[in-house]
Amino acid sequence: MEYILIIISAVFVNNILLSQFLGICPFLGVSNKLSTAVGMSGAVCFVITLATLVTYLLQRFVLDPLNVGFLQTIAFILVIAALVQMVEIVLKKISPSLYSALGIFLPLITTNCAVLGVALTVVTKEFTFGGEAHMLNLGESLVYAFATSLGFGLAMILFAGLRETLALNNVPKAFKGVPVALITASILAMAFMGFSGLV
């Protein structure tokens, strides 16, 4: 039950893009075409879940016991950067087809604040599911990370679909490109606000 609450909360209610504003750069940058949006979402999903696993363990078994919590930011970003590099190399060897689909997005992901944002949120924030607030354990963290990235994918793909349709329409000159995309995002965010209170 609790896992279902975490998933609904992370995908719909506290959508990472539309209500937490993490990962806006790829949201605006690579949402012109549906196919690239799907690729980006896949890559982000993979990296967020993996990065959360590693950073969670790093926090609990290295930073906390050694009492060097202040190195959190620097350690997390290095781990994420290294992880992305490794995923890239491994993917290239094992599955060239997947690499060609996700490859170009991987380097971009290091500086995607969604990854660092989720990693930091998981280890610092207390969550409330079903009354009692507590820190997430490893299983819950992974579910949360995965669900958050699903939310990323959902918003990204919806948005890309809208933008593809939008591209066929006449838009006033000053609104062309990013402004009209932002207005679309605004309406999408309003729609997602309808989910608030669900959990």
Add this chain to the structure above:
Amino acid sequence: MVVALGSITLVCSALLGVMHEVTASPIEAAAKAKTQNAIAAVLPEFDSLSELKTCEYGSYYLASKDGEPVGVAVNSKSSGFGGNIKLMVGFHMDGRICNSQVLEHAETPGLGAKCTEESFAAQFRGFDPAVKKLSVSKDGGDVDAITASTITSRAYCVAVENAVKVFNTVVKEESSNE
């Protein structure tokens, strides 16, 4: 290549370690000042304050003036819309709430975050939980909820309610001690 990156990381970590030591005491002082300010804001005038004490429902400070106890400041929390809401709630010795202040919250700006504002917090001043009901008017209580933020308002009431529980336990303990 490895040497360069390694030495940069080493230098940076060392620098941070030093800075952490240097700023540790101001950070602690700032946190302490925050608690002290909150206590001063929620209690009637006092001249001496006890250390943080705990009872089965939560933790509290006992304030007294000229040797007479004048109030109790209770640390309380409950879960709101975006996360925990932590409050400091002050009581007169007769059980009326003196004042309350939000220590920490993660509510939505513009909606639930209004719980920090005077217009909402003011209604708890002088609130007597023995006479009035500590829940939002929607639930049949005597607290006006923040517009469109019932969850936050409920959570605030719950936190104050918890504080009342602590207060009642404290009063019982103190009187049995005498």
Add this chain to the structure above:
Amino acid sequence: MSKLNLITKGFVKDNPTFVLLLGMCPTLATTTSAINGMSMGLATTFVLILSNMAISAIARFIPDKVRIPSYIVVIATFVTLLQFVMQAYVPSVYDTLGLFIPLIVVNCIVLGRAEAFANKNSVFDSALDGIGVGLGFTVSLTVLGLVREALGSGSAFGWKFMPGDGVLVFVLAPGAFLALAYLLVLFRKFIAKQ
């Protein structure tokens, strides 16, 4: 490029928010009020100036292959430094901005200036560049925060000029996108005419 130009270009010509569209996450998330927007802008400026200077000083010694990771480490160091300072002296601002302070590490503006400017210019010029771009970012965030606060809460810098609530949606998530969209249109139409 003249020294003055280094400072002024961030406001209009290379405005990080309205022209380059960089650092969108803090731009949207922290501008619920003018003060919050300004605090975020100044925090970013602090990191930007220091990291620009440091990277410009050490760029010659860093092998090309580990360039980006090294820059990230340097930036992360200054961000952590900023966290210490804010926790110690302005804890309430630190609480308000929350997660977005450590996330300055992945703000594309900071890494972007390191890569595009600081690693091939002098320490002094890099500092000026940091000041210019940082202040451009700060002004943009303050303006966006001011617009959202005025429309959403009927106040400016915390000073209430209108009774009641205002159009609440501007303080909420959708209003962030909407306000930025219209400011962008106005900026294009009136300030940066091509």
